[in-house]
Amino acid sequence: MNQVRLPALTGDSPLGILAAFGVLRLLAQFSDESAKLSWDPASRLAVIHGRRTSVEEIVKDLQTIVDRIDEGSVLPGVAPAFPPPGAAPDGLRAPQTQLRQTVAPLLVPMAEGERAEAMRWLASLVTDLTSDDTGRAAISQFTAPTGKQSMATMLTKPLAAIRKNPDYLRQALMSWRRVPGTTGENLDHRALWDSAEDGSGDANMRGVPGATWLALMSYPLLRTTVGLRHRPLSSGWHTTKLPGGRAYSELRLPLWEQPISPPGVTALVEHPAMAECVTGDGRSSPTEALQSLGVFSVCRSRRYQPPGGQSAGVLRTIDT
Template structure:
């Protein structure tokens, strides 16, 4: 079975990493039994293995088939009239941003219209356990709406650019080409250019359409929920996101070839930080985790017993993790801003296993 290298999907770049999750999710949906890993040497590009695929061109052809199969009313493969409806003309309110108290009724409506897949997608972007300052179901930190961006347009705009130029799917895998007018949906700080950087002296957007669309599809492998913090308080939980000097996206890069369920598990493994990202305290992720007795059921991690060392520690390297990527939102007027990569060292040391994600099982290889 060939290992297909995808040099444009660099593991430590937030857009590249999320796009690689999108590739895995879509190839899984089409029955290609893919597995994802990342090269051990920088820039840690994504690698795909799949029995019937031999090249990046083969992958691009499958992805194009997914796009071609989608109806004009679809922004998620296989789902119609999702999430609820676009923003109506002449209004600025996103109808999908419902009060948390209204979410159960909305989920019932989505279930009737789109089945469990529609519900799972909606719960990937709206948190049913936590509210924002306006009482609405909290939005996933993978989204940072700007202007009239809605949940619908977040998926629809990059999809429309892919439909206009399907060749951008191959470009997303092997060599990025930036396109004027592609906003990048705030996944990509490089997509936004100020007036001083533009040839015409005006600010603009120069994103990567194919990679942006794939990143939106990668959210299928994430989830939202709630967990217990150090002080016993309930906190929102989103796959890959932590709180250290503000919200921080943190993700592992691994060597084992993992299927979609294995990757879901890998993404839930706790990555414990030292430092706050300042010059004096750079971010470092501990290689080992010291298990704590008596951890509550909501925070306990179910580790593979064979990987627990005599010292009572679990080594993340035993799970095949060889590097860690990180990103923060840079902040912008009326928005959290685009994702910007930050340096993270995968160092030695240990940390306690509280304030972690809910229970996970060992990755499936």
């Protein structure tokens, strides 16, 4: 089995890790069932294991997957009707008691494979096991919609960017280039860019379109259900208390040495030992149980709300 290191996907940020998850899932789901993922302990680079021998081959296969997305659709292997197109009000954010009735007409006309893929996305993006403050089915902790954004538009814009400039996929794996006017879908705090930084006098966003799209493609590996006090709980999210007693929700993503497949990634992210990797002083340290699973580091991040922000905030790595 060949090993290909991805120079731009490092384990020091949630965007880099989620983008690596997305690469793995796309390759395994749509191109090469044998694909696996590990991390280099020295460089913390993502490593893809499989039949490919170079980054160029991986980029080529990812581009093929993009090219095969049906016209009008925003997801590989899913018909155009899902998620419901258009901006807010989001057609997928139905009242808790009506989610199943809302989604059923979208799924019934699909072929079996499309329906299964749509169900994986549904289980990631929303849950009817609990509700938000308005009574709607709760959404994933990975999403932080703002303004008129819907699940469909969240997925549409990064896809449109890489369709317009296919080189964004290569940049995502080789060397990130920030593009003015593109967002990081609140997965990348470095996408925030103010007037003092760019000298233009105007606030702007500078995301990495290819990496953002790949990160979004990881979502079916990260399920959303319900936790304590009927709050939504997505894979990898934990509640932690800082000195002083204040509680925060934080995302914990492991880095591991052994090659594992997509189901293994889900199992590792959701492993109970991930809840025990933070010490009393707020620092992270893989426990003996995690080390026995090959985990050598854990990347932690929390939502940061910039001045004037109207979403749940943008993910920012915790320096521990």
